[in-house]
Amino acid sequence: MNGYERITTALRGERVDATPVMLHNFMLAAREAGLTMREFRSDPRQIARAFSESVARYGQDGLLVDIDTATLAAAVGVPVAYPEDEPAVCRGARLSSLAEVDELPPPDVAKFEGVQVWLEAVRLLKREFDGEIFIRGNCDQAPFSLASLMRGAEGWMLDLMEPANEAAAFRLLDYCHEASTQFLRLMAATGCDMLSNGDSSAGSSLISPRLHRKFAHAYETRLAAFSHELGLPYAQHVCGNARPILADLADTGADAIELDFKTDSQSVHDALKGRATLIGNIDPTGVMTQGTPELVESKCRELKAIFSDTPRLILNAGCALPASTPPGNLRAMIRTAHEQ
DSSP, rough: OOOHHHHHHHTTOOSSSSSBEEEEOOOHHHHHHHOHHHHHHHOOOHHHHHHHHHHHHHOOEEEOOOOSSSSHHHHHHEEEOOOSSSEEEEEEOSSGGGGGOOOOOOOOGGGGGHHHHHHHHHHHHHHTTTSSSEEEEEEEEOOOHHHHHOOOOHHHHHHTTOOHHHHHHHHHHHHHHHHHHHHHHHTTTTTOOEEEEEEEGSTTSOOOHHHHHIIIIHHHHHHHHHHHTTTOOEEEEEOOOOOGGGGHHHHHOSEEEEEOOTTTHHHOOOOOOTOOOEEEEEOOOTTTEEEEEEHHHHHHHHHHHHHTTOOOEEESSSSSSTTTTOHHHHHHHHHTTTTT
């Protein structure tokens, strides 16, 4: 099997010849390509080159095409800083109060240059690796997390505590859902093999399971269904310890759930078995960056052992790999994943 075949087969829950690997390595890929983050995020040809060279260097099965976690937010007017050699980051809020949601112009994320750069990079990679390497077109935030960026994290959390704000909160979530689905539709048109969003602000490290079910779960479910309408599998990413909401995440209908190392792997196995594929969940810092190849091998084997009764595992770090991740540790992950 090649990488594309391994991942598509794992997503279907069918047996593979080896555990596939999909790296979340955009910062490392840029550095190894000799690019600053500004150079990387500004040119789709450079993005594609960096990821292409990563495949040649490591031989992973799939590419998670990511640029930062601020592009969709910038497309809907959130102030964003663009450091020379760090990923773009949101600085401040688009809305000073929830009441301003009704004054927002309709979202049109296709007009934003950063979105078009991202889309073109995916098109170039799909053209190069079609049917050989699996291409996952990430689409930044799910609605709850995008709303948090638009309102500001503190303001958003306080808004949700006040019952009188509920109707306006859902109007903002509906607005963000429209922006998210616009990005998904645009990404699907690139020919990518999978769509995904991140919803880490809705994770149980930040809000209660009750708030997740009330304000985030339905939108996560709608994104998965929308991706399926577009003819593509869908992955949902959540940072932190997601154990309290694992059953809810499994209920969204997502084909894969990408989780942080802080979520107990056995609990993930038990919650997702027969329902969704795990993407993850090796510690990106303590193991992949600060650990030794021997530690990486040990942790990967532990995870493979837990999932030995199901093919629904795609090895990856639990979140984005730092740019300083040692190449030997990535090779150790892929070598261990591909062991029979």
